[in-house]
Amino acid sequence: MxxxxxxxxxxxxxxxxxxxxxxxxxxxxxxxxxxxxxxxxxxxxxxxxxxxxxxxxxxxxxxxxxxxxxxxxxxxGLVDTHIHACQYSYAGTALDMPLLQWLETYTFPVESHFKDLQFAHKVYSQVVKRTLRNGTTTACYFASLHTDASLLLGQIANNFGQRALVGKVCMDRNDSVKHYKETNQESQEETCRFIAELLKKKYPLVRPVVTPRFAVSCTEALLGQLGAIAKNNNLHIQSHISENLEEIKLVKEMFPDSESYTDVYLKHNLLTDKTVMAHGCYLSDEELVVFRETGASLAHCPNSNISMCSGMLNVRNVLNHNVKLGLGTDVAGGYSASMLDAVRRALDTSKVLTIQNPEYETLSFQEVFRLATLGGSQALSLDDQTGNxxxxxxxxxxxxxxxxxxxxxxxxxxxxxxxxxxxxxxxxxxxxxxxxxxxxxxxxxxxxxxxx
Structure with a gap:
């Protein structure tokens, strides 16, 4: 040499x-x-x-x-492809209702507190330290609506040395908690400010991710604008899809012109090879084909899926469709911030599917180990930098x-x-x-x- x-x-x-x-x-x-x-x-x-x-x-x-x-x-290092940093304060509690009621009762009221930067600093410091101690070297974080608190999460991840994608949540439709939403213009402007200010910091391992909360909380106009912002800045995108049946029914009512939940995101340019969508428990084979063709990935969050009685993702079917897949803790819908727990719950879910159908090919621990490491880096399109x-x-x-x-x-x-x-x-x-x-x-x- x-x-x-x-x-x-x-x-x-x-x-x-x-x-x-x-x-x-x-x-x-x-x-x-x-x-x-x-x-x-x-x-x-x-x-x-x-x-x-x-x-x-x-x-x-x-x-x-x-x-x-x-x-x-x-x-x-373990890769957490989906975690809500702002929900960490009540992790391990509040698991007594399904998704939409849970959001209204617990999540939105807690997240609205993050306009207080002192509170945000306390929670975000703890979640970054806890996940690092548990071996999470890369985390894909949802923050809250608040731009300055979201920037603070990026700063804290940088200071502790964690590789992170950080998203300021966007939602211009929320009838359940009136004070916890933005106007369309606020969401656009604050997203652009968040992206510009985070990139200006030039943190070596922390990047912004465009974050429409999920289709139910965003107007079509906002979804389209966020798709354009992500494209113009060549950024990652994260959101939720097909987590539970009530949510899917609501999406069908709210977006009657779309063929499926996946089609809602596809129409607004939110499915790219830098997109990660959480859950996907009820995606059809046709929707999985769209994921494969666009290069979009799924974050499998088994603790949350079980804890909130949302559903069970057929991981084998996702892998057979050659869709990129990683694991996520989904704190606080998932009660543990440890990716080791995500590994265990992924294996448990696979075994329950085998109990229901003895011909189902159960996941091995070796396969789930890969999902927690290299699979996660592939799901976040970071596998050129990390994963093995x-x-x-x-x-x-x-x-x-x-x-x-x-x-x-x-x-x-x-x-x-x-x-x-x-x-x-x-x-x-x-x-x-x-x-x-x-x-x-x-x-x-x-x-x-x-x-x-």
Missing amino acids: DNSKRPTIANVYRGTFIHSTQQTALQILEDELLGVDTDGKIAFTGRGVELDRLSQTFGFSPNEVIQLAQHEFFMP FEVGKDFDALRVNVAAPGGPIDLLQGEDPKTILEKFLNLGDDRNIAEVFVAGRKVVPFTEPATE
Whole structure:
């Protein structure tokens, strides 16, 4: 290698690395070397026996290699494709009614408090810290209607080092809580201000995402304007689709000229290869074809779907249609901010579908591991930057210690790496996540005092 083109190596790790590739749901690399350069990118990978050659090629000392312990492994950071940061304050409560009544009774009144920036700072600091501790290196956030509070969420994610898409929610139709909505003009202007001010900050890992709350809360005019704003700025788009039957019926009544819920978004240029739609429990095969053709993706939020009795997404059918799919926590409709919970609930949902239909092909833990990592990065169109340990991508990673003292996992019989991963996915929690890296920077444990 030409020394003038050789990256400067910041850290080299040796041990077990577990990730997914496009071809393989689970790839286990034992006694692997991985080098991270000073830009936080993966500079090389190789076998442990190649240490001397790699150290000469990339100019690092073998004595500086960081060795993982026997019961440790690296895995890619978890990707939460759908989470409402402003609902975190009541996560774990208020799960006693279906979606539309839940929004009116709990969500809109709480979200209206985010005009208070002190309150917003308190909640947003906690949700970013909590998700990072739980291994979420990338989060796609819904904020509230409030531009300044949404900008604050972007600042907090940047300060703590989380990769984030942040959306100021747009809604110009809300009959249930009169004071929690915008005019069409306000929504347009404030969305444009939010985008301009967030981009002006030049945060390396935080980007704006155009966010119509869902079709029910937006006029056709606003949906069309938001589609144009996203196109003109080449931005991501996020919203909700086909979450529960009552909502779908309402969309049909409100948009009689559209063939389906999907068609509402398609007509307004809101389905692109940078769109992620949450839920999709009741999408028809024809609608899934539209998703595949437009490159739009789905965020599967199984905890929320179960907790609010919304429905169950047939993930196998989505994957068979070659639609991009990631997992989401959907706090606070989902009660847990941990992506490990999303993994478990995704497996549970798949097994319930198998109970209902014994011929259903149940998801494996390996497949759901991929959905939580590489699948999520693909769903957010960030897989050129993150999602696995391919050379050239950012080093977004969790250092997992399955034998953490006082942790929830007991190892009793010399488990192999595949078994150790399965135990972590089913039993582990933040006590097992020793370190979290985003773009090569160690963001957990937090440095004290934490920068906010």
